């Protein structure tokens with residue numbers, strides 16, 4: 001009988017969507033396993049409050065620590081805390097979201113515990129077999145983790161949110177984590193911020209590509225459309241590399257994966273590396289002046305047009321359609 | 324300081340990947356192999372660090388069958404000083420790769436390992452972190468800027484919320500993101516010189532590493548096809564379709 005420990009990211013005491021969908025994947029692993037308990041770990045300022053909130057999802061023990069060592073993220077500190085919580089809970093399966101945090105520290109835990117790790121899973125086949133994309137999503141692989149201890153990172157957009165499920169659990173402060181001396185130091189975080197919805201959690205995403213030609217054009221053509229739809233803004237690698245959009249807006253194989261209700265790709269050709277990050281969106285719209293652009297092969301609605309002509313018009317038309 | 328740069332061979336990113344009949348792997352016949360693009364960025368950065376005088380030597384290491392030598396030669400043509408080819412025909416998972424690189428690292432005195440954040444075939448994003456943990460050293464993953472001062476390295480990382488800067492003592496493992504640099508092309512003289520650069524060959528057994536995978540591929544299948552929809556003629560038609568048909572407005 002194995003217990004499962006889930007790493008829940010939290011900000012100032014609240015649990016983002018990615019934490020709840022990761023918890024749902026963990027719940028499915030538990031169900032496939034047929035026994036055992038779910039535990040969780042929250043770290044950093046606000047983690048005591050986040051741990052309380054997590055109890056409503058049926059966790060047996062939610063560990064937390066507001067120790068200053070976790071105020072800012074450092075891989076060695078977070079890995080040490082997760083390892084400590086693993087041994088205290090007796091869990092043999094660890095689960096984390098495949099965010100830049102989960103991707104970064106989880107393999108360290110794998111190495112320290114002699115576990116195999118399945119990365120970025122999109123489905124649970126059993127308590128040891130998981131489905132994950134490879135080759136920019138050209139291949140879906142069912143992989144088996146052959147070790148007793150198993151670590152899993154979860155693609156947050158591939159699962160629904162965990163349902164509330166009775167209490168009965170408890171929170172517990174995690175103490176005595178020893179952070180190695182060579183862990184390094186945090187210098188600063190330059191947040192790209194803004195008041196828009198978070199890219200991976202938004203219902204609508206408007207993405208711009210190389211065709212936008214400048215950061216000013218993103219502001220002039222993409223932002224107003226995003227504003228009327230309360231949308232997050234994304235970008236192709238070409239747009240990010242050219243400095244039209246911040247790095248954390250990159251959608252794709254090597255950027256963020258999104259799956260909103262509506263994805264509008266503007267001046268994006270549709271390279272496989274881009275598609276890998278958005279092809280599970282519910283409705284896809286493409287606007288491109290090249291009728292043969294590969295993005296049209298998967299768009300539900302394609303408009304062959306010059307973006308500079310149609311975007312202001314589209315923004316106005318949506319504004320009035322929404323009343 | 325010597326820099327170790329692991330280099331993986333992957334199918335060219337423009338290749339249309341096909342799964343074999345049994346669903347156990349991808350068809351490799353006729354594939355164009357390249358250096359994993361993130362590793363190429365790592366090679367470029369290592370060369371820059373050496374040329375700036377912070378490092379003395381750039382050593383590239385590859386794991387795999389005989390023809391992986393071609394990717395090592397490419398990295399040497401870019402400017403790496405020498406290569407190590409660890410030969411095996413077995414499949415190597417992220418964990419196995421990290422253990423081979425660990426063994427190579429321990430044979431010499433390295434101050435830094437620079438490698439790609441992910442290989443564009445397995446997309447696992449693990450090997451650098453596994454290696455750092457095995458070596459007991461810190462890591463700076465997904466880096467877009469690297470600066471050395473006072474025996475420490477300051478790196479900027481591409482994270483979900485923006486750009487994070489951390490400072491790490493050496494030795495450490497750094498993994499590259501796309502914005503770190505634009506790798507140079509191997510020049511013709513570079514290619515000629517690379518042929519004469521030293522390349523050590525050894526087997527996995529020589530290193531005493533057991534490659535039994537911790538993660539095994541059971542079956543590969545193609546992703547569900549997404550049907551193309553239709554072209555609309557005008558903005559009005561698009562907005563009507565989104566409102567009345569797709570019901571997303």
Ligand SMILES: Cc1cc2nc3c(=O)[nH]c(=O)nc-3n(C[C@H](O)[C@H](O)[C@H](O)COP(=O)(O)OP(=O)(O)OC[C@H]3O[C@@H](n4cnc5c(N)ncnc54)[C@H](O)[C@@H]3O)c2cc1C
Pocket residue numbers: 208209210211235236237238239250251252253254255256266267268269270271272273274277287288289290293305306307308336360361443
């Ligand atoms: C290792 C690696 C990783 C990668 N990871 C990613 C990733 O995560 N995400 C990603 O997006 N890419 C990624 N890429 C890059 C990818 O291969 C493509 O190069 C990139 O997606 C292209 O961006 P784009 O569509 O904006 O530019 P382009 O391919 O140049 O397309 C621009 C499009 O705009 C259209 N256009 C031009 N002017 C107008 C106009 N006035 N009005 C309307 N349409 C117009 C053109 O017809 C064209 O289709 C990666 C590549 C590699 C090698």
